[in-house]
Amino acid sequence: GEDVEQSLFLSVREGDSSVINCTYTDSSSTYLYWYKQEPGAGLQLLTYIFSNMDMKQDQRLTVLLNKKDKHLSLRIADTQTGDSAIYFCAETPAYGSSNTGKLIFGQGTTLQVKP
Amino acid sequence: GAGVSQSPSNKVTEKGKDVELRCDPISGHTALYWYRQSLGQGLEFLIYFQGNSAPDKSGLPSDRFSAERTGGSVSTLTIQRTQQEDSAVYLCASSLLAGVPGDTQYFGPGTRLTVL
Numbered sequence: 001g002e003d004v005e006q007s008l009f010l011s012v013r014e015g016d017s018s019v020i021n022c023t024y025t026d027s028s029s030t031y032l033y034w035y036k037q038e039p040g041a042g043l044q045l046l047t048y049i050f051s052n053m054d055m056k057q058d059q060r061l062t063v064l065l066n067k068k069d070k071h072l073s074l075r076i077a078d079t080q081t082g083d084s085a086i087y088f089c090a091e092t093p094a095y096g097s098s099n100t101g102k103l104i105f106g107q108g109t110t111l112q113v114k115p
Numbered sequence: 116g117a118g119v120s121q122s123p124s125n126k127v128t129e130k131g132k133d134v135e136l137r138c139d140p141i142s143g144h145t146a147l148y149w150y151r152q153s154l155g156q157g158l159e160f161l162i163y164f165q166g167n168s169a170p171d172k173s174g175l176p177s178d179r180f181s182a183e184r185t186g187g188s189v190s191t192l193t194i195q196r197t198q199q200e201d202s203a204v205y206l207c208a209s210s211l212l213a214g215v216p217g218d219t220q221y222f223g224p225g226t227r228l229t230v231l
Contacts, residue, residue, distance in 0.1 A: 041224070042119075042206070042222045042223060042224045042225060043206065043208075043222040044222075045219055045220070045221075048219075088158060100146075100163040100165075100170060100171040101146060101148075101163070101210065101212075101218060101220070102148060102160045102163055102171065102174075103148075103150075103158075103160065103208075103220065104160070105150075105157060105158035105159070106157070107157045108157065108158070
């Protein structure tokens with residue numbers, strides 16, 4: 001079955017790096033995503049990685065994928081107070097006749113950035 | 116439109132009443148998804164539309180939940196005989212293509228449903 005796990009809370013100091021971790025069980029996952037949810041706001045796609053990649057970098061964000069261990073991480077460099085939010089890891093199973101592109105989400109990690 | 120919109124933004128209802136939640140996807144988007152976000156269950160998939168048909172309803176929690184989509188655009192999620200455990204934020208998302216992993220899903224702001 002499909003399952004995505006995340007730690008629930010992370011607290012860092014402003015200027016430090018944040019690393020949010022995620023594990024998933026579906027080995028057929030094709031795409032893995034990171035979404036951000038700020039208080040009172042909708043889900044915003046931050047970045048995604050295709051399963052045949054090991055790493056993807058986008059400005060302050062670095063995504064690392066260890067497909068063997070089914071482990072995904074999001075590193076935020078120079079974390080700012082504006083980065084305080086809930087971060088969701090998500091995956092979509094392999095494309096096929098039964099695939100719908102639906103997202104399977106982790107529980108979300110609340111990132112607290114202290115000034 | 117510019118983004119996915121949902122209405123109402125907040126809905127308070129009494130146990131046993133029916134409610135309808137509306138989603139207006141981004142114009143031209145083929146795929147539409149409903150998700151539910153609750154404290155106990157996190158973010159969970161409910162139903163997927165490809166055009167007006169729903170090939171995946173596997174996430175609907177009970178037969179009190181139904182949804183339809185008309186004209187390949189607006190979708191309505193209906194919850195009959197609401198229960199307190201239905202209290203949650205109901206999120207709608209749309210994407211340009213249908214059932215293609217990697218095609219970005221754009222989320223609406225959600226409807227917060229409270230069942231008293």
